[in-house]
Amino acid sequence: MKMQTLIGPAVISLLVALFTGCASSGIKNPSGIGVTEMRADEKGFVAGTGVESQDLVAVTDKMARSILDTPQIKSAQNPPVIVLDPVVNETRFPINKDMFLTRIRLMLNSKSAGKVQFLARDRMAALEHERDLKRSGQVTSSNDPNVAEFKGADFFLTGKLQSLTTRNSRGISDYVLYSFQLVDARTSAIIWEDGAEIKKQGLEDAAYR
């Protein structure tokens, strides 16, 4: 075999390899993707192993339904008065934990047709200021402002978020336990408790490991 006969195929091989080597596998959506509107309970295409909107929706929907099934709420003569006590976040995820109770309140207020009543304790400063203005006669009042009318709570709605994490060279796994309770404000008895568990796993590209 002559050297020239070897060089010919070698050059062709080289050129083929060069072109395939430099070619990208095809860029999808080269101009990006426009804003996509999604439902809050949908898993988006950008996802992590942490607490996400679909978890929040699933958990709070379940809790709201469960609360309404509680005998103390279902068969109450008068709507029980509930105060929100901040959720405790013991997970590894920094989150706006108030969103859980806010959404449970929202669901109960909008869907339960007045079966429960929530107190706006987070607005107490503004409410007290208004009451003081009425008491001092600086603003009008439709009833006697000196009578204490701020309601007390029958129940506290609270919760806790806890997590377990496993990480190794193959990826990460996060388990989150969401637990919520209704506590009787008079007796401290837990009259209702329910929870939800969500486990997620993610595998990073080897380039990040």
Add this chain to the structure above:
Amino acid sequence: MKMLASCLVGVLSVGCATTQSDQGWQRTGDPVVDGKAAIEHGPKRDRVLWEYRAAAAAMRRGQFAEAKPLLDDALVTLGGIYGPDKEARRARGYFSPEAKKTFIGEPYERVMAYYYRGILYWFDGELDNARACFRSAQIMDGDAENKSYASDYVLLDYLDGLATARLGGDGSDASKRAEAEARMTKPPEYDLKANVLFFVEFGNGPLKYATGHYGEELRFRPGYSAVRSVQIKVDGQAARAEPYDDLTFQATTRGGRVKTATDTAGNAAIISGAILAGQQDRHSVADEVGVGLLAAGVITKIFSAATTPAADTRAWDNLPQYLSFASTQLRAGAHTVTVEFLDAGGRPMANLTRTVRINVSDPARDTVVFVSDKNQ
């Protein structure tokens, strides 16, 4: 033959060439301004890198509101990196440098992003979110090749336990872990009545460089610090902040990635081909086979020249070398705090002593002071 070689070189140098675009922003020397400009105009893959750098610089200036969104955005990227990633896949290939991937940093850099965010949550009185950040930071360090170096940041466990104890829980497990992990100084017992917390850092952290024939091996240049500890004086009290964590140690005990080069087969083929061709008479079968191998070797060598397996040396280059912490109890009101950075002999270093006015106004909430030898 020469002409063929020239053509090949021409094809190689032109075929894969890309145009280097302008970076689109001007450096001003101000790390926060430059960082923001780079985030806006620079390559998307470097966004997190600039967010890290700008956030650290902002914190040292006391611009905590500036640092917060930078870290939040970086952590969102960091937390959503799972799954197929085209850039990362490409970065693993021979024909693309590793730095083509979206930067999220090595574990010690990811840890620091969570650590700084944790401090900022503590500033805001959100101790559970601060604790969440310290826990996530420790998880970022959980994938060390040698498991005895996994999740071994003293301060992260210490602060996890302190936050838990302050929230009414039992922080003793985390405290014990912190004590067991301490390689330099054992952290003090929790002072649950302390209402002023000093998050302390000093020195210059590790940097990255590449070694190996193709720069395919990631290495760390050790950080350094003339400062060895910090003394905090306020209202006649003195608190000492000794280093608990060393970022160079953390960077180098985690193990690094090495991209495999293609050159070994090329050299072997050239050597064996040359030997075969040299040992036989002209035009023999062995000679022709030898020449064939030589040609294949040259081609592989050319391929090697076209490969770019260089390791990713982009680094969060304004990290400290040491992390520390101290706390004290002060009555509500204004206080003047003097911070002295001490050398190895325990002497205050010239030009580094700082005086800070703090206002302990709300006993229900901690006053958090961020202390750095680079505070501005």
